[in-house]
Amino acid sequence: MKRNNNKIYAMMLMLGLATASLTSCSDDDKQSDLYGAVIPSSVEFNLSQDKQQLIYTDATGAKCLPMIKGETLQLEYTMLPENTTFRDAVWSSSNDDFATISDEGLVTAVDGDGYSIVQIAPVGLYEGSGINANLKVVVSKEMRQATSIAVTSDKDEIYSGDNLQMTATIAPDNSTYKTVKWSVDDENAASIDPMTGVLTGKEASAILTPVKVIATALDGSGVVGEKTVNIRKVVAPENVTIDQTYSADKGYVCALNEKSLTLNYTTVPAECTTSQIVWTSSDENVATVADGVVTFKGFGTVEITATTPATGKSSTIKLNIPAGLIRETFHNENHYSIYDAKQSGNGTSTSHEWHDGYLTITTYKQNATNQRADLKWYDLPVTLHAGNYPIIAVKMDDVKDLESGITSRNLNFDVVGKSVSGKNFKALGGGNNKYSSEYKCSDGSHVFVYDLSKVAFGTGGIAPTNETISFTVFQLKHADIKTVDHQLKFNLYWFQSFKSMDDLESYIKNVDGLTFEKK
Incomplete structure (x- = not known):
């Protein structure tokens, strides 16, 4: 490691100047000359653009410059402020086995594969001041060229004027150069920063213009990666019409456990900048909305409105989220409320696999002759209303x-809950197989029914019809499956609440498309 031994002298001189500057004023307010040293506030490297293009940030957050064994680089620096009294600086290298640096700032890549931290600091402030510039010089014994480049981004389409960060992944992982040069094939439609990869859409005449984003390796290999991003022209919407399929006025009801609902809508013109549409909710305690996606927050009715600012035209849909409605049909892979209770024993564990419209549940070994796989509701609390559903x-x-x-x-329906009035309710049915009725469907499945007007809770009795019960524990224990010595798989198709037995039977017949017999 190299250091400039003039630093002690410089510090003493600076201290002397600072002492000399402490002069007094005369009685007649005449100001004496003040002398003071201007000390550095920052120092940074000046790298040519081609070298800046090679700089990357590693996992530690360090700025890294790749070099090849035997390569040299003359470093320059800028010290601020420009009127700093003492501009002398000292160079250092943390590991001369991999890279050395001369008193004039010439870096030599000695050997690889390894690195050295090269630093420039003001002479008098070398130790512990934090005023310095560092560069991690990563030395390779030889150039390892890229073989492929994958170009990715969070979006495939942006509007004119929007920015999009492009990312290049170079293979192999140990390629010497970690960065690329960015370009686009249509500079009339988009521009891109050649070093950072930030793509900016430009105003184009066409509604949609595809732009090819190109990442080129810097190692001379000629390897490139490409991705097409569409640049969409900004066109103000003049009118919007929300599809009324999910309208409460048409009898549709939304289930709180489904979490959200994406509204369908049309615009005039059809190809327009839909992000300019303003969405509002009449009651954000019931539901919020953004970009046509409604997020359920509570029970009640709410009006969702879409407005086009340019013309003031709007469209509204009324949604109903009634208390007590449960609808879990497993059509959303990213959100479903009930699945296996994650049990294990005797070297086995329960599990589940999602399919569009059902889950496949795997049991675990309860004991030598029994299997088990409880079904647990994870999206709590679950709210029931015996008067509504x-x-x-x-x-x-x-x-x-x-x-x-x-x-x-x-x-065994294991539940723990409390009504609005404060009454406790536990264990629906109060024991095993206490469902009120059972259907055998034509596809071989069964529907097990608990009628809250008939099946009492072990604690709390019959559910009230004039208030809700919120449950913090809600699971259907599926135990004592015997006699069997190996794990089983079975399907869970849906879990729902209904207004009546007629509604349930209508659902099985008209939605599931099945016939059934009541057992």
Whole structure:
């Protein structure tokens, strides 16, 4: 490591000047000359553009410059402020085995594969001041060229005037150069910073203009990566019409557990900048809205309105989120509320696999002859309302149908909740297999029904019809599946609440498209 031994002298001189500057004023307010040293506030490297293009940031946050064994580089620096009294600086290298630096700032890549931290600092402030500039010189024994470049971005389309960060992933991972030169094939439609990869859409005549973004390796290999990004012209919407399929006025009801609803809508003109549409909610305690996506917050009715600012025209839809409605049909892979309770034992564990419209549940070994796989509701609390939706139903395979040796299983509705008035409710049915009715469907599945007007809770009795009950524990225990010595798989199709048995039967017939017999 090299240091300039003049730093002690410089510090003493600076201290002397600072002492000399402490002069007094005369009685007649005549000001004496003041002398003071101007000390550095910052120092930074000046790199040519071609070298700046090679700089990358590693996992530690260090700025890295790749070099090849035997390569040299003359470093320059800028010290601020420009009127700094003492502009002398000292160069240092943290590991001369990989890179050295002369007193004049000439870096020599000695050997690879390794690195050295090269630093420039003002002489008098070398130790602990924090005023310095550092560069991690990463030395390779030889050039390892790129073989491929993958170009990615968070979006495939942007509007004119918007920015998009492009990312290049170079293979192999140990390629010497980690950065690329960015360019586009149509500079009339977009521009890109050649070093940072920030793409900017320009105003174009066409509604949609595809632009090819190109990342070129800097190692002379000629390897490039490409991705097409569409630049969409900004066109103000003049009118908007929300599709009324989900309208409460048409009888549609939304389930709180479904979390959100994406509204369909049309615009005039059809190709326009939809991000300019202003979406509002009449009651954000019930639902919020952004870009046509409604997020449910609570029970009640709410009006969602879309407005085009340029013309003031608007469209509204009324949504109803009633208390007590549960609708889990497993059509959203990214959100579903009920699945296996993640149990394990005897070297086995439960699991589930999502399919569009059902889950496949795997049991675990409860003991030598029994299997088990409880179904747990994770999106809590679950709210029931016996006055609005008294029928609780689950459609699933009955494991007794899977193998001839399985003679029994127990379904036990384990719940813990409290009504608005403060009454506690636990254990729907109060024991095993206390469902009020069962349907065998034509596809072989079963629907197990708990009618809240008939099935009492073990604690709390029959549910009230004039208030909600919120449950913090809500699971259907599926235990004592016997006699079987190996794990089983069964399907869970849906879990829902209904206004009546007629509504349930209508759903099985008209939505599921099945016939059934009541057992």
